Amino acid sequence: MKTMIKLFLAGVAFAGVLTPAQAEDKPTIEILSSWTSGGEAAALDVFKTEFEKRGGVWKDSSIAGFGAADAAFQNRIVAGDPPGAKQGIIGLAAADFVGQGLFNAVDDIAKAGKWADVLPKSILDLSSFGGETYLAPTGAHGESWVFYSKDAFAKAGIADEPKSWKEFFADLDKLKAAGLVPVAWGGQPWQQSKVFNMILLSQVGIDGFLKIYVDKDKSEASIAGVRKTLDILRKLNGYVDEAAAGRNWNDATAMLITAKAGVQFMGDWAKGEFTVAGKVAGKDYGCMIVPESPGMVYIADSFYFPKTGTAATDKGQKLLAEIVMDPAVQVAFSQKKGSIPVRLDIDKTKLDACALKGAALMSAGAIVPDQAIVLTPQQVGALDDFVDEFWNNGSEDATAAAEKFFDVFE
Amino acid sequence: MKRKTNLAATVALLPTWLVAVVVFIGTMGWSIHLSFTNSTIFPSSTYVGLAQYQKLFSSAKWLASLQNVVTFGILYVGGCLLLGFLLATALDRKIRFESVFRTIFLYPYAMSFVVTGLIWQWMLNPMLGIQASVRSLGWDSFVLDWVVNRDMAIYALVLAGVWQGAGLVMVIVLSGMRGIEAEQWKAARIDGIPVWRIYLSIILPQLGPALAAAGLLLAMGVIKTYDIVVAMTNGGPGNATEVPAKFIMDNLFGRQNLGLATAGATVLVLGVLMIVAPFRYAMHMRGKKRGAR
Numbered sequence: 236m237k238t239m240i241k242l243f244l245a246g247v248a249f250a251g252v253l254t255p256a257q258a259e260d261k262p263t264i265e266i267l268s269s270w271t272s273g274g275e276a277a278a279l280d281v282f283k284t285e286f287e288k289r290g291g292v293w294k295d296s297s298i299a300g301f302g303a304a305d306a307a308f309q310n311r312i313v314a315g316d317p318p319g320a321k322q323g324i325i326g327l328a329a330a331d332f333v334g335q336g337l338f339n340a341v342d343d344i345a346k347a348g349k350w351a352d353v354l355p356k357s358i359l360d361l362s363s364f365g366g367e368t369y370l371a372p373t374g375a376h377g378e379s380w381v382f383y384s385k386d387a388f389a390k391a392g393i394a395d396e397p398k399s400w401k402e403f404f405a406d407l408d409k410l411k412a413a414g415l416v417p418v419a420w421g422g423q424p425w426q427q428s429k430v431f432n433m434i435l436l437s438q439v440g441i442d443g444f445l446k447i448y449v450d451k452d453k454s455e456a457s458i459a460g461v462r463k464t465l466d467i468l469r470k471l472n473g474y475v476d477e478a479a480a481g482r483n484w485n486d487a488t489a490m491l492i493t494a495k496a497g498v499q500f501m502g503d504w505a506k507g508e509f510t511v512a513g514k515v516a517g518k519d520y521g522c523m524i525v526p527e528s529p530g531m532v533y534i535a536d537s538f539y540f541p542k543t544g545t546a547a548t549d550k551g552q553k554l555l556a557e558i559v560m561d562p563a564v565q566v567a568f569s570q571k572k573g574s575i576p577v578r579l580d581i582d583k584t585k586l587d588a589c590a591l592k593g594a595a596l597m598s599a600g601a602i603v604p605d606q607a608i609v610l611t612p613q614q615v616g617a618l619d620d621f622v623d624e625f626w627n628n629g630s631e632d633a634t635a636a637a638e639k640f641f642d643v644f645e
Numbered sequence: 646m647k648r649k650t651n652l653a654a655t656v657a658l659l660p661t662w663l664v665a666v667v668v669f670i671g672t673m674g675w676s677i678h679l680s681f682t683n684s685t686i687f688p689s690s691t692y693v694g695l696a697q698y699q700k701l702f703s704s705a706k707w708l709a710s711l712q713n714v715v716t717f718g719i720l721y722v723g724g725c726l727l728l729g730f731l732l733a734t735a736l737d738r739k740i741r742f743e744s745v746f747r748t749i750f751l752y753p754y755a756m757s758f759v760v761t762g763l764i765w766q767w768m769l770n771p772m773l774g775i776q777a778s779v780r781s782l783g784w785d786s787f788v789l790d791w792v793v794n795r796d797m798a799i800y801a802l803v804l805a806g807v808w809q810g811a812g813l814v815m816v817i818v819l820s821g822m823r824g825i826e827a828e829q830w831k832a833a834r835i836d837g838i839p840v841w842r843i844y845l846s847i848i849l850p851q852l853g854p855a856l857a858a859a860g861l862l863l864a865m866g867v868i869k870t871y872d873i874v875v876a877m878t879n880g881g882p883g884n885a886t887e888v889p890a891k892f893i894m895d896n897l898f899g900r901q902n903l904g905l906a907t908a909g910a911t912v913l914v915l916g917v918l919m920i921v922a923p924f925r926y927a928m929h930m931r932g933k934k935r936g937a938r
Contacts, residue, residue: 305898423881477772478771478790480882613901616900626883627795627885
């Protein structure tokens with residue numbers, strides 16, 4: 236009997252030595268992302284190619300649609316079968332998971348790669364929790380853009396980009412007079428909230444913006460800033476076409492591509508649509524930061540690294556974190572995705588005219604985070620509701636609404 | 646002897662019972678339990694009493710969704726029953742190619758709500774659909790913008806829903822009509838009663854069970870209305886077509902607010918019980934009366 240037990244124990248030990256050795260051969264990663272559209276999938280492929288080149292095993296479990304991918308991720312976490320990496324935005328969206336101890340930190344990789352020296356401080360801060368780096372940022376998107384069709388501007392007789400809101404509205408009048416749709420508006424709550432934020436930044440400045448969203452400051456100045464923002468929003472409402480409600484952002488971009496509409500407020504991912512249609516930045520279409528805006532609202536994607544308890548995946552996570560922050564990979568990824576590299580020390584010669592403007596603002600530190608980074612998902616939803624209600628309810632008073640805005644943070 | 650058969654039946658039914666108790670009632674209980682906690686993305690066990698319900702009923706979106714589902718439900722069920730009955734009557738007149746028409750009218754029901762929603766969204770979109778086509782024919786002031794109009798969007802949903810659901814009612818009612826004895830028709834003809842009067846006063850009262858069955862099927866669909874809204878309007882413009890099921894889904898995943906979502910689900914279940922319970926009670930009482938007789 237004793238020998239039997241000994242044998243058994245030896246077998247277990249033997250198996251214990253063997254199995255991890257086999258699994259540990261290659262770093263393995265299963266990616267859960269929502270990057271499935273043409274440009275996004277091509278961008279994800281940049282990581283895959285590099286990962287496999289460095290000897291890793293790559294498994295793609297991507298799901299179309301941000302919400303659907305998030306739901307799948309939550310379900311897999313609860314079921315105890317998380318993927319090796321999940322694409323998600325930096326900031327508060329990851330805080331709950333980190334707080335529950337569900338994620339692996341990549342602090343050693345960050346220290347070895349000197350991330351602190353090459354990332355904008357705000358991006359590094361929002362990728363770290365309790366002093367440790369957990370997220371590997373992939374790229375940033377600028378969200379303060381006004382895209383305009385050069386054909387439409389020519390038709391309406393507009394020569395220069397408007398510098399102020401006054402000029403901007405004068406130009407919208409010209410577009411209207413030329414029989415065009417002045418603003419290609421995507422009437423979905425998330426798009427409307429982004430426009431609200433772009434305008435807010437132009438009205439309250441970088442410090443004012445951070446005060447409102449980070450410190451939840453409800454001073455007179457903040458309220459006045461929100462009121463001015465709502466006034467502009469209400470004014471814009473007069474320049475959209477009647478089919479704007481519920482319109483997808485890419486359908487709105489198509490209106491610019493066909494020169495049916497003049498301008499669109501959108502993040503820089505809209506460039507992907509122009510590129511697919513064979514349009515060139517600076518030649519067929521222009522991009523400008525919202526009038527009077529001192530900086531740019533940004534959102535940054537990253538990879539989350541859930542604890543899976545398998546050594547191969549742990550190795551894969553560290554390898555992926557390294558690859559994501561590799562300078563050459565950052566540039567290649569951004570070109571495919573239409574984003575801005577988060578590293579400040581990259582080769583800028585390959586970026587297009589719009590990305591260059593964005594990268595310049597980022598280097599200068601003139602950036603503020605998107606609401607999804609600094610607010611909880613519940614608060615983001617409340618903000619969507621607030622802007623959507625104001626946009627659709629023409630009789631709501633801007634002064635009263637500006638007071639109500641701060642309920643979003645409760 | 647009787648005992649034995651009961652035992653066999655009990656054993657046979659046990660798996661089903663277990664599934665019903667664990668899967669349906671168990672998860673329902675778990676959801677209700679969560680609605681009293683402050684759960685956000687993960688279930689938590691910090692109890693907050695009725696705070697989630699308080700938040701729920703101070704949310705303009707939730708209140709709008711309740712109002713919308715009532716409006717939609719009444720018009721959708723009513724519209725389907727009315728149109729379905731009229732279609733069945735028309736087919737009942739022994740017309741030619743009856744089976745062809747029957748197939749055509751029933752066809753929409755074979756489609757998913759997502760497809761129906763998209764078709765109607767395109768047709769009612771002022772820049773693409775009917776309005777644009779009519780205007781291109783020369784009638785420049787023609788307006789049909791229900792999908793993007795805050796006051797009309799809910800009726801656009803009803804229109805699409807009725808288009809889809811009326812065929813089902815038609816088939817059920819038609820089979821009911823075919824079950825009515827031909828003798829009654831002959832008798833009524835001899836008395837010289839006009840046809841419309843026969844349908845209204847003689848046929849319709851006998852269709853009670855068929856209409857009740859069709860109405861119940863449709864009403865169950867109303868509570869879970871979700872896909873058609875997502876496909877057509879996504880709840881907009883504003884809150885104009887927000888429905889409870891969509892509110893719950895949004896809070897469950899996108900807004901990571903388990904507590905609020907489960908509170909909404911609980912209210913929805915209570916609402917269903919409030920409608921179904923009196924109905925079941927009446928059935929029960931009627932059954933008892935019949936048994937006593």
